[in-house]
Amino acid sequence: MMRRMQVASIAVLIVAAGIHLLLPGDPNSQDLLRALEGPSLLHPFGFDHLGRDVLLRVAHAAPRSLGLAGLCVVFAYAGGLALGMIAAYRGGLVDAVLMRLVDLLLAFPGILLALLLAGFLGGGPGPILFGISLGLMPQFARLSRATAGQVLAEQHVEAAEMAGFRTTAILRRHVLPPVIHSTLPIGVLSVGGAILSVSSLGFLGLGIRPPTPEWGAMISEMMPYISEARLQLAAPCLAIFLSVLAFAHVFTTGRKKVTAGRRHD
Amino acid sequence: MTYWTTMIVGRLAQTAMVAWTIVTMCFVFVHVLPGDTALRIAEARGGAEFLNVGRAEEIASEEGLNRPILLQYGEWIRRLATGDLGVSLVSGQSVTSELWYRGQNTLVLGIVGWLASHLVALPIGICAALRPRGWVDKLSSFYCVTMASLPSFLMGIGLISIFALSLRWLPPAGFRSPEHLILPAATLALGLSAFSIRLIRDTVREVNGAFFITFARTKGLTASMALWQNGWRNAAIPIVAFAALQFAAVVDGFIMIETLFNFPGLGDLLVSSMLARDVPMVMGAGLVAAVGYGLVNLAADLTSLALDPRISQRDQRRATFR
């Protein structure tokens, strides 16, 4: 049962990431005369308010929405890991200062940061990337700080230190692998959350610049036409839902792999 | 008792530090961001259509925005020391009264939403835990997965279109009566409950498997009796800790929900005053958010302590070893 869900979710993600390659055509080309036209065989989700093919737009939005969310998590993950490991390794004042900084970030809502930057810079992926990454970073920093602390207390690290290995080498060889083991599942899971954040910003009109297709922005564009164009509105909603769902289930796969891997150690 | 006082005082001091840093960050932020402060204020005051540079220059000189930045910051801190948060650059009204008004709206929304989420989550989570793989468990995990995969604005839109537009039971926006609270609070609660149901279920299950429960059951108590008599306290600790963590997530949620429902709360205030570069208002709202966050965490810690005296004993032991 669970296995089937995972296969399905991986399939969903592959389809999402690749379907735009199978659908040629410009997602931004418009034909105002066909605005809000209903579905047909060639255009199964119909046309939006500017006469653009909704299927094409949803498909072309996928790599961008997913990619942006993934990139946010990668940035946050890398930053959080570095912060956590440095804090654990250095200890003392550095540790205290860094961790208080992380607490601060926790109190400052990331979506607000993204909102503000986007408001000032006129949209675009930069502010989103910065804001959402900064919002996600604290949890990774805390988690990796905890694991790194445990690992550093183990004896083989002390041994390596005494053997004269350089700091970076010790961190890379002894600390990094267990930290990644313990935090990767959360990392994968938070891609789903990042997709939600990206689409929320898009919905507020501060995501990607028009006419670039983006799911959240498509929803807010189609909202006024809710009674005439249900299908056109449902398409991006479904896309968000399925891809977040898919990431939630890849997570269970990830966790199992990781625990299995640890057992071999 | 002394342990409690030192702990509370320590945490309050820490909260004050965090608050100060947040406020300073807000200040720096408003000044570092690209764009002209006076122009934004002019736009916020008079609307986009009547915007012009001359007006912005007047505002800059009236409000002293051309003074050195450190001087402006110093003056704000000095006034804060006397309990005065100043007046809004946009409306000219007192920041304190605006924060008080918005703050209590948001607090009410937050409390109602949070309580509602736990009213739903606790029974469902416990039921699911008592009968793993039972129908409650399966149904609730389906619910959690669904809710966690939907952006909060979609949930809000769904609730609005069902209860406000189709059934016409509840008002769709604004905040004039208690009924206006129901839809935004429900949106908040639905999002929160998805996560708390899972946590409650997992925690209760873990506790349920613990030896003292097994022991109690050998004494002849039923599963639920055993859990009720012995387990709830153990299960409560991570749940309380998590509830506090949720607060940070709730702040993000407020921004979205308050925008969607035209709800006059802090999130909405923070966004609009940031966009308008209303420095005193931004700093005041940042202060409230930081202090609120600190106090919620403190309350969670105190609750954990009240639930589990072992924590304080352990901490005290650790302290003496040092």
Place this chain on the structure above:
Amino acid sequence: MTDLSRRTVLLGSGTLAALLTAPRWLEAQENAPSSIRAIQPWEFKSIQPAESGFVLNRASIAEGLTALEPDGRVVPCLSQSWTVSDDAREWRFVLRDGVVFHDGTPVTAEAVKASMDALLPQARRLSAVPIASIAAEGNEVIFQLARPFGPLPAYLCDFAISVYAPAAFTADGKIASLISTGPFKVDSVDLPRRLTLLRHDAYWGERPSVERAEFEAVANGETRTNMALAGDADVIMNIPTPSVARIESSGMMQVHEVINPRVHALYPDCGKPQFSDARTRRALSLAIDRTAIARTIMRNAELAATQLFPPVMPDWHFDDLPRYDYNVAAAEALLDKAGWIKGADGIRSKDGVRFAGTIHTFPNRPEMPVIATALQAMFKTVGYDLAISVGEASAIVEAKQNGTLDIGFSSRHLAIVPDGIAVISSEFVVEDSRNQSDTGAMNWRNAEFDRLTDAYFAETNEEIRAASRHRLTEILQEDLPVIPIVWYSQIFAVSDGLDGFVNDPFEQRLYLERLRFKA
């Protein structure tokens, strides 16, 4: 037992917290049927007339010496009549008898003069009027002008100089409380969203039939639609066009629509190499399918702009002006002739300059980014590469200041001062003391235009004035310092239970005082 007491403490503190924060709505909340609830989109961030006066006038709180009727006539309001000297430099406004402020004090010439003196410095549009002095004489307010200025009564409608009572002002001339003369007085102010109003029983005109009114700002168009669908208010302003059909079919409210003196227009920077040649501006104009935009985005084909001023301003709208054509072939031919050659990517260039730029617009009016998106596709077909930047409106002004603005896309109210000359002089006459706008035409100069505008203010011969108006609009039409796209219609949703709704195309007033509940 100890755990019980702890539990009690927890519960108790929770309850206490909830009680302490008991918000305002727990205090008496009334919803008498004699109260009208009006929704409009603009938040009011202050109570200063120069900043939020549009709301104060719209809510029938404040009034000026003159007023604008929904049919476009400027009529006496607090003044009973006015006379003007032959050289158009001395204007005498006779005050209406028996008018009292909301606080019961009489409206005297001195009070009006004091109010004018205090508010004029902030009233930017009035700085175009060469007022030398204001005097109070008996029941007359006298304006001495430095130069002849014909359209003074129209300028005096401005919400920034409505008349407020002496008690309304602080010592430094700011408004401290909203005491004016309108049919409604302020009961409470909740910046930036809510005003509650009470009937001004001693109003000089027709007394409002409802006792109370509530005036609320809801910025989000979708939220306003939802309120209209749910019947959550009596009058809702600025309904987004796509929602009209939905609201009509829901049956809770009726929809009223009227074309406004408003235009959504492009302001290209005529100083940039791409637009310094009028042919390129004309070509872009030819590339715009205005009818399609009006029909699909504005949902009303009549809104396709044929010139800057819509028919609702008959003095400034001329049916004989050449209309804007939609003709891609002609546009391409013009651009070829002007030396802009299409490259391999379909985008034109000339002397190494790409025919490309960024359009700045803002989302306050939800249709604007959508129109920008439509324009992007249309311009692409003729070889102009348009990027869109959606941000705050002040970003447009900033970009203009530092010279990075290629095309500004904004929405303009053409009759804040109900005489088109105000917009003409403030938007298109550059480097002039009257140029109040930092979002108007960019780097465009036309000597004939400037001369005609200057002469217009002093001209008293109506025939010559009409000829000037025609020529001025003709120049705009030919030279296109502004490229109008669509006009705008104000759409109201009005509760079925109300009678007497007036749809004022000038957006000046909601005429709450004329509304009454059906029996």
